[in-house]
Amino acid sequence: MKRILDLLLACLAAVLLLLPVCIVALLVRFTSPGPVLYWSDRVGRDNRIFRMPKFRSMRQDTPAVATHLLANPQSFLTPIGSFLRRSSLDELPQLWSILVGDMSFVGPRPALYNQDDLIALRTERGVHRLLPGLTGWAQVNGRDELAIPQKVELDLAYLQRQSLWFDLRILWLTLLKVARSDGVTH
Known part of the structure; x- marks a missing residue:
């Protein structure tokens, strides 16, 4: 049921967001050198590596580490990178990962x-069995502001409570958080 909902929502979102996606792609292309998309190696269900696309918000010479590990993350942002991250528009290409089954709308x-x-820590707690998500319980409860153990505890809570209604609640809370740019540090 969850996969069917993911496919339906991803197709609907792809149609509704086609114009904004094209505009963002053009803005990325014309404001900094390099490709429009950044393909990142990510850990999926059962710790399988997959390639996840995002609109490129950082310069091409940025080290491939979590943003919080960079000495001065702001110095690596493209001219529109901060806006893309604050608005979460950099995440739109992940609809592709949902369509191909590497991700879900909701998960860690x-x-x-x-x-x-x-x-x-996710493997130790069994969270690695979940399909990763565009958003999740940790994202609506702190996002970038959470320490890793806190994120994993929230991911575990999602694993234990997952249901269609819980997913819908998380999606609604995500829309509210994105509209207010809550929990985004860079």
Whole structure:
């Protein structure tokens, strides 16, 4: 049921967001050199690595680490990178990952392949069995402001409580958080 809902929502979102996606793609292309999309190696269900697209918000020479590990993350942002991140528009290409089955709309956010501490803790708690999501319980409860153990506890709470209604609640809360740019640090 969840996969069918993901496919229906992703197709609907792709149609409704086609114009904004094209505009953002053009803005990225014309404001900084390099490709429009950044393909990131991420950890999916059962710790399988997959390639996840995002609109590029950072310069091409940015190290492939979590943003909070950069000494001065602001210095790596493209001219529109801060706006893309605050508005979460950089996440729109992840509809592709939902369509191909690497992600769901709701689940734990996919870890970077080199976030060993997060991957290990999720595996220890059984969270690695979940399909990663565009949004999740941790995102609506702090997003970038949460320490890794807190994120994993919220991911575990999602694993234990997951249902269609809980997913719909998380999607609604996500819309509210995105509209207010809550919990975005960079």
